[in-house]
Amino acid sequence: MAILERSKWYDLARATNWTPRYVAESELFPETMSGSLGVERSKWEAYDEPYKTSYPEYVRIQREKDAAAYSVKAALERTKLLENAAPGWLSILKAHYGAIALGEYAAMSAEARMTRFGPAPGMRNMATFGMLDENRHAQLQLYFPHEHCKSDRQFDWAHKAYHSNEWAAIAARHTFDDLFLARDAISIAIMLTFAFETGFTNMQFLGLSADAAEVGDYTFSSLISSIQTDESRHAQIGGPALQVLLANGHKEEAQKRVYMGIARAWRIFGVLTGPAMDYYTPLSHRKQSFKEFMQEWIVGQFERSLIDLGLDLPWYWDKMIEEFDYQHHAYHLGVWFWRPTVWWNPAAGVSPDERDWLEEKYPGWNDTFGKCWDVITENVLKGNIDATKPETLPIVCNMSQLPICAVPGNGWNVRDYPLVHEGRTYHFNSEIDRWIFQQDPSRYRDHMTVVDRFLAGMIQPPDLSGALKYMNLAPGEMGDDADNYAWAEAWRNIAATRRAA
Amino acid sequence: MSMLPIISNFQGDFVLQLVAVDSENTMDQVAAAAAHHSVGRRVAPQPDKVIRVRRQDAQAFFPQDARIGDLGVQPMECLEFIFTDAA
Ligand SMILES: [Fe+2]
Numbered sequence: 199m200a201i202l203e204r205s206k207w208y209d210l211a212r213a214t215n216w217t218p219r220y221v222a223e224s225e226l227f228p229e230t231m232s233g234s235l236g237v238e239r240s241k242w243e244a245y246d247e248p249y250k251t252s253y254p255e256y257v258r259i260q261r262e263k264d265a266a267a268y269s270v271k272a273a274l275e276r277t278k279l280l281e282n283a284a285p286g287w288l289s290i291l292k293a294h295y296g297a298i299a300l301g302e303y304a305a306m307s308a309e310a311r312m313t314r315f316g317p318a319p320g321m322r323n324m325a326t327f328g329m330l331d332e333n334r335h336a337q338l339q340l341y342f343p344h345e346h347c348k349s350d351r352q353f354d355w356a357h358k359a360y361h362s363n364e365w366a367a368i369a370a371r372h373t374f375d376d377l378f379l380a381r382d383a384i385s386i387a388i389m390l391t392f393a394f395e396t397g398f399t400n401m402q403f404l405g406l407s408a409d410a411a412e413v414g415d416y417t418f419s420s421l422i423s424s425i426q427t428d429e430s431r432h433a434q435i436g437g438p439a440l441q442v443l444l445a446n447g448h449k450e451e452a453q454k455r456v457y458m459g460i461a462r463a464w465r466i467f468g469v470l471t472g473p474a475m476d477y478y479t480p481l482s483h484r485k486q487s488f489k490e491f492m493q494e495w496i497v498g499q500f501e502r503s504l505i506d507l508g509l510d511l512p513w514y515w516d517k518m519i520e521e522f523d524y525q526h527h528a529y530h531l532g533v534w535f536w537r538p539t540v541w542w543n544p545a546a547g548v549s550p551d552e553r554d555w556l557e558e559k560y561p562g563w564n565d566t567f568g569k570c571w572d573v574i575t576e577n578v579l580k581g582n583i584d585a586t587k588p589e590t591l592p593i594v595c596n597m598s599q600l601p602i603c604a605v606p607g608n609g610w611n612v613r614d615y616p617l618v619h620e621g622r623t624y625h626f627n628s629e630i631d632r633w634i635f636q637q638d639p640s641r642y643r644d645h646m647t648v649v650d651r652f653l654a655g656m657i658q659p660p661d662l663s664g665a666l667k668y669m670n671l672a673p674g675e676m677g678d679d680a681d682n683y684a685w686a687e688a689w690r691n692i693a694a695t696r697r698a699a
Numbered sequence: 700m701s702m703l704p705i706i707s708n709f710q711g712d713f714v715l716q717l718v719a720v721d722s723e724n725t726m727d728q729v730a731a732a733a734a735h736h737s738v739g740r741r742v743a744p745q746p747d748k749v750i751r752v753r754r755q756d757a758q759a760f761f762p763q764d765a766r767i768g769d770l771g772v773q774p775m776e777c778l779e780f781i782f783t784d785a786a
């Protein structure tokens with residue numbers, strides 16, 4: 199049977215729209231689900247997706263991608279990578295799987311919402327493929343770590359994390375619920391595909407795949423690059439939606455969604471990718487600091503796509519760029535210090551050589567974050583491990599759900615950004631987090647942070663053991679120092695003068 | 700006597716922390732309670748200094764012997780803990 203070439207029918211198909219006769223337009227595409235901001239549907243037909251594909255083409259390519267990823271995995275299953283990999287690399291894998299795998303299912307639901315309620319036919323078409331993509335990502339990233347569960351229970355958190363009240367899982371859920379699971383189709387197009395995917399994950403997955411190849415983890419490298427090729431396609435759903443909104447006088451609403459999306463995505467990147475790049479990745483494999491990565495790929499590239507669309511840079515742009523110098527260092531210190539509360543083993547990454555690298559990439563690191571690590575290092579060397587662990591909870595931001603933290607030592611600039619709303623005081627990590635809350639207080643006001651829950655008596659007994667139980671962290675799952683403190687031993691023979699230098 | 704949770708922002712530390720004190724505690728006792736979670740963990744001790752307490756954005760410190768319950772400090776108010784020269 200002869201099949202028409204795609205170019206012969208695609209434009210007709212993509213402009214084909216429903217003309218409802220039995221129900222009102224507003225019932226078929228309710229504003230709460232569709233979010234078209236009152237732009238008529240005929241105007242949405244101008245939506246022009248840059249990446250055009252048909253279902254048979256999609257299936258053929260996806261089948262090849264899946265076959266390639268699974269065959270690399272099968273071929274390398276017996277290579278004992280896990281036994282030989284640097285502990286920090288294993289931590290990157292565990293943190294990644296737990297934080298991302300089920301988030302892909304949430305993204306699938308979000309794509310499904312665009313598939314059903316997207317006001318433009320081309321958008322619904324692209325989102326259908328996006329939905330299938332995200333399902334594939336969830337399944338791959340649950341299946342790949344599964345083989346390791348029998349030897350290491352922390353890998354079980356690929357599936358378990360989102361079903362727990364572990365604090366980082368709460369932070370991930372809160373962010374993803376806000377950016378895409380609990381949004382209308384157009385907001386999803388902007389906040390998930392444009393802000394989060396174009397702005398962050400597409401680039402991050404490129405980098406992560408390269409890093410995996412660099413450390414010799416070809417299974418993970420091929421998995422991540424397989425996912426990234428989907429991402430680079432469906433991330434393009436948001437751009438044309440923004441163009442339609444801009445053409446119809448909705449720049450402000452469109453921009454606001456972009457700004458909220460970037461701000462929230464940045465926090466998740468700060469806590470996951472920041473420590474991975476600057477502390478967990480073995481020194482010999484580091485190519486770029488997290489800050490350099492953020493400046494080159496996120497600021498450089500993303501700034502251009504904002505400007506190309508005719509959008510203004512966010513009001514907080516300079517402030518966010520300032521945070522590249524310190525926020526992830528603070529998150530790393532927090533994750534390491536509260537390590538029993540995470541499902542991976544954080545690598546401290548502060549051996550003498552690593553600290554030299556940090557000082558070179560972040561001048562002043564020794565005088566700020568280094569001051570805290572000096573105290574920690576001394577305690578480790580004295581065998582006083584208890585003093586390197588917490589006895590209380592950090593205060594958690596009412597937006598990011600991450601600890602409120604900043605620069606310690608001689609650059610001390612930590613502070614609370616409080617807000618009283620309807621008689622309740624909320625605490626934020628920065629003006630940016632507080633601004634997001636203020637855009638829609640009723641959306642956020644009832645959520646309780648881990649600290650709020652603790653104070654409400656929901657965590658029993660009210661101490662660290664109760665908190666670990668509440669977070670569902672069993673022995674063998676709780677994090678500990680990835681290198682069993684070997685990094686501190688290197689300090690024993692180093693003259694104190696060097697540390698001061 | 701009642702439990703009062705406050706937020707400790709300890710000079711030189713990197714994170715805000717939850718500290719439970721008693722409304723009857725003096726500010727010196729409150730400072731000691733906050734120091735327990737910072738000094739010797741991530742902040743180097745400064746034995747020749749006194750740790751004074753103030754509200755965020757305030758210049759003046761609370762009197763060392765004042766009881767926190769008498770000062771109008773709200774539950775979960777963020778207090779700063781600062782190393783100062785002994786008087
Ligand atoms: Fe995905």
Ligand SMILES: [Fe+2]
Nearest residue numbers: 305395429432
């Ligand atoms: Fe995606």
